Amino acid sequence: MSTRTKRAGRASTKRHGPTTILVALSFAATTMAVMQTVVSPILPQLQNRLGVSSSAIAWVLTGNLLASAVATPLLGRLGDLRGRKRFLLYALAAVALGSILAACTTSYVMLIAGRVLQGMGGGVVPLALSVVRDEFPRERSAGSIATIGATISVGATFGSVSTGLIADRWDYHLLFWLSALVALLSMLMVWRVVPDTAERRQGHVDLIGALTLSGWLAALLAAVSTGGRSGWGDPLVVGGLALAVLLFAAWIGWALRHPEPLVDLRVMARRPVLLANLSGIFTGMAMYGSSLLFPPFIQAPSALGYGFGKSVLIAGLIMLPGTLGNLAAAPVAARMTNRHGPKPALVLGPVLSGTAFALLLPLHGHWWAFSMVGVLFGFGLGLAFSAMPALINDHVPADMTGVANGMNAVLRTVGGATGTAVLGAILSASPAGAAAARAAGVAHAPGLTGYLVCFGMLGVGCLLAAVLAWSIPGTRRSVRGAPTKAEPERVEAGR
DSSP states (O other), X not given: OOHHHHHHHHHHHOOSOHXXXXXXXXXXXXXXXXXXXXXXXXHHHHHHHHTOXXXXXXXXXXXXXXXXXXXXXXXXXXXXHHOHHHHHHHHHHHHHHHXXXXXXXXXXXXXXXXXXHHHGGGGHHHHHHHHHHXXXXXXXXXXXXXXXXXXXXXXXXXXXXXXXXXXXXXXXXXXXXXXXXXXXXXXXXXHHHSOOOSOOOSOOOOHHHHHHHHHHHHHHHHHHHXXXXXXXXXXXXXXXXXXXXXXXXXXXXXXXXXXXXXXXXXXXXXXXXXXXXXXXXXXXXXXXXXHHHHHHHHHSOGGGTSOOOOOHHXXXXXXXXXHHHHHHHHXXXXXXXXXXXXXXXXXXXXXXXXXXXXXXXXXXXXXXXXXXXXXXXXXXXXXXXXXXXXXXXHHSOGGGHHHHHHHHXXXXXXXXXXXXXXXXXXXXXXXXXXXXXXXXXXXXXXXXHHHHHHHHHXXXXXXXXXXXXXXXXXXXXXXXXXXXXXXXXXXXXXX
């Protein structure tokens, strides 16, 4: 049976149109974004309630990050081979179970276990993007990918605001109960609305490739996260980095020899895909870096010489306009992609985000500047996140869509983790004066100089992302991007 006949057969059994499917997929992506950011503003509260050290409570974030990085490419590949809907449901089920576990416990160990389970849902976004490629007509594809990309930042901002609202009034366990409820609702929507995607493809999961990939990612992220707190000379950090290098080399060697590797490095090394992923690393630094810098800056007591002494809730509301920028970017990115391809949006987005960081250097003394800059930063981030999956889909085979977008998400996470570790080291090395700290009623706090250096570094990182995107060779968009590996003549043409 031909591919066209199979697609026609699937189309005849669909019960829902693209708009309804897009709503379900966007809600699932938003669920993941909310889950990933919901605990960041309440880490000090969690530390006090659980009676653990600062380095221990940081594993609430690190454990989730590690699980997401490991699960994302693996779930993407399994979805490519065995059906995207099935593994979307598995990923969302992990989020729901992890949320329930975290909501039912006051144990530090069980909280970490719950957060790790939540992180197993990291494959939701690449799987959702693969469904769009398989099921949507060309004229809806760019706009739908842009919408899903924008929901990532929208969900992150919503998570921060809702956390502030709940943390100011109720027990933190309510956050996890709400996360579980949202995940279960998302599962219901996916089950009822999303079609069982493309026919099962021949192939198997490369277990050794999955283990070596997971190993070097886990070692790298654990070492980077620990190094930012314990110092880069710590034996555990040095050992973790060395292990990451060894496992990375083993993964490369295995992937180049294996006939069906988990990640086809020859495809990932194509110039458009490689440059898009490198650009994504710096874009990830900007996204995670803004989450590290903006809330504590706004909440800092003004006696430190900066900050506005706002509560967690008010800080979230000040940053809320960034969501408007994200939402506005989705239709703009879709039109740009349909008319000119994804490259212009991928270049313009980081330029705008870098401009936002530059504006903060003279305007950091005004709280409204963070709202104004947030709109510009969010718009630029939305353009980049909307265009990146479209560009990758255009240059990888259809049976690699999930794992290719999964690797892009992982590299953004690696960039974000590395960037936040570097930014944290800069802030620690630039403390506020002892008199200012006493006046503010705190033992230790970063100084204004450290924050300004970090804003400048993130601005430079955004410009580097734009330069890398500019270097991507211009190509005309295809109807469905690169073909499957079963169509070698078209694959070769896309190299």
